[in-house]
Amino acid sequence: MSESTASDDTALTTGALARRLGVAPTTLRSWDRRYGIGPAVRGDGRHRRWRPDDVAVLETMCRLTSAGVSPAEAARAAKEGPGPLPVRPAAEVRERSRETREPRKTGELPLEGDVRQECRGLARAAVRLDAPAVAEQLAQAVDRHGLTAAWQEVMVPTLHAVGRKWASSGDRYVEVEHLLSWHVSTALRRATRPAVPGDTGGPGPVLLACMPGEEHTLPLEALNAGLSRLDVPTRMFGAAVPAEALSAAVQRLGPVAVVLWAQARSTASLALARHLAATRWGVRGARRTPSVVLGGPGWAGRSPGLPRPAALGGALETLAAVYDAG
Template sequence: MLEEMCRLTSAGVPPAEAARAALEGVDRSPSEHDRPQADRADAARPRSRAPGALPLGDARKECKGLARAAVRLDAPALDDQLTGLVTRHGLVVAWEEVMVPTLHAVGRKWESSGDRYVEVEHLLSWHISRALHRAIAVAVPGAQGVGPVLLACVPGEQHSLPLEALDASLTEMGLPTRMFGAAVPTEALTAAVRRLGPVAVVLWAQARSTADHPLARHVASTSWGVKGARSRPTVLLGGPGWAGRQVPGTLRPQGLSEALATLANLYDSFAAPGESRPAP
């Protein structure tokens, strides 16, 4: 009975509804037939204040199921739910509407509870990273004849998960990338820009303390190629750390969807007449 209730709640069914189903001995998963009743019961019930509940507010039901699995440290349930999310909704919707709200809820709980929820945040982040990597296990061939998108966290920035989501989505679209991850030193970053000649560089800063405006200006002004035909990358600044003062010569997309649209349009401008980038 307990296993059945855990299975139902990890899939997003509200606890009271799952308990009734388990008590009745009904061996079933939350199907399309079950969802309207579960949604009505959940909407009528005040948000849980029980210990361990995450501050999700009116988030999607999938967020609540993911949060329950994370709080229980239920790794198999996390993997199953994340794989299902990406399969049903695609990377962008899964990231923006489920993964990010759940990560934010865990972060808020961590901030208000000392170090009690560190393990929950780390486990959830790890499994989200795994799900993103699995989603692009079979990569679409990248665009030919143009430089890649270079993705890097600024020096001192360890939060690379949003860049992993962007990297996975770009790869799914068939756009070439080079993912360098967390805390890339300034010299290594500028050397990579000169070596690769990227079409675009995405710099991620989660906090204002790590947002390096001089570095962003330097990368935006870095050029390569023969004299008279030198090129510079388009620089996109991602993350809340860049809020406030604008860095001249850079773009600031608001979220994954906008970044993808900007980069797709950029690659389309490099395509030869009659040629288009690979379809997702």
Template sequence: MNEPAQPGERAEAAEAAEPAHGVTTGAVARRLGVAPTTLRSWDRRYGIGPAAREDGRHRRWTSGDIAVLQEMCRLTASGVPPAEAARAARAGTVPTAPTAPAAATATAAPARQPGSGNGLPLGDVRQECRGLGRAAVRLDSPTMDELLGSLIGAYGLVTTWEEVMVPTLHAVGRKWETSGDQYVEVEHLLSWHVSTALRRVGIGALSGPRASAPPILLACVPGEQHTLPLEALAAGLAELGLPARMFGAAVPPEALDQAVRRTGPVAVVLWAQARSTAHHALARHVADTAWGVKGARARTTVLLAGPGWAGPVPAPGMLRPGGLREALGLLRGLCEAASSPAGGGGGAAPQRS
């Protein structure tokens, strides 16, 4: 004997039966991961609407209407402006997408003005940021995953990080700060997908040749929870074949001290997002830590990474890179020096100020 259907099952059955008469706007919105107001706005502004309306007023979407909406979502997520995406979706054509990163072209395509429909304060940024932002606001995980992977493949890790990932993350963070508890889920989901994309880069590079230099240690200072910039650096080091040890968020001073003494690193990267977390005493301690036999003591070079270290010129034995690209260049130079016969290959990284 069949059991009676539960409320959720009855609702699903009702939605499954709706296509004969058309699907409601709410059901389509849930299926596509967009807000019902977005669908109504697309209908009003761009004519992306249902072919028929019940009683002349209520929207009822057919399978053909939904296919056009799906294409509209795909195009806007790839950075195509909504008006252009709507024309292409209705016509069944594919608009020309940007083919080169802004940093690599003499004349970048002009960025669109705010008001693209994603609600994020992106300002003057490249189109891919808008596509990623729209997908994040829709909580569209598959699109974010596909976008990040294709961008890294097309433009490289550093450009994707600096020109797409960081601006979009900052925009979501600003929206969170100004909207109370709203957009927390957007920030968390976007951060998770960025982290996943970065780790895929690192994992994909593990099978390549590895440098013979001592490792590079990556750590957030105590009290610092922002790890994504260090994850980007770890992925970049993996691409270069440079050995690294990632310790993540809020590393206690004692743990970092033990890691330095045990591994004899060529460099230690300390990340501080804010001045309140920057631990200058810890940075000096790490830079002054020596190991090895008497007469051949070695020290490491400390990279002060992140905006929290802004201020006085770093002391001898410390460097302050201006971003991911510069940090990778400095660390590659330190590893090459440590691997050369003059460098000793034992963690005796050159002292630089």
């Protein structure tokens, strides 16, 4: 086998390299066009083929941009080869207090445990504020692993890492959290099947709502998407639903189940949960009450007699069984 053939066999396509680095293919093309960070050899003249030396340059580029270095400066340093990292301006360094100083890899997110490789790619894209890469990787995770696994094993670990980074860095990285959350919400809505009008004589829908004062809706959006794929009708009310509105909705809809999300202990009101569980409707002699299912860490140790599934998969099984029995 010739040297040329051997090098072709070890070269990577743009798509394969993008997956390896955790960036979007469009990002690689943009870096090639803007900064000359591209393959030394173009194969047949049209298709990019990335050799090991090309990959090493791009790995350096990703490492530097994740550390907060501008793309132009990172590209220049990556092409120059091994050497000291670009130095931040002295004025910027002086602005950072002793409490918030971090190691050079300041852009890395603190992923915990044995996480999927997709988490690391998604985290790097989020830190770079690379919206196309974030959107593409979320869509690929849902397609490759299914909604439940994508939520529990890719989205949640990365969201938690962003939250930890934000909490430990003096409110920095809030823009990363906002961008990632928005794209996760978008991916979940795209994974939600359109509602199909059901038989009005069948079981009522599942009502999904955050407790009064609770703003964390992403877990309910994941549950809404999962239930849609099981053909379980839902009514999604979202964040911070007032107690009076929840009671009115239960009376009007006659839901087969009510899911109440509380991220914080301060929003987890057992009194309201029990009130909804005791709400009755229907004709006399055949009155019904909803099954109330609690979700979120705010309910920890505070849910006697009411189911509290630990994860999305368990919640879907519980609610599907309730709906089928209704």
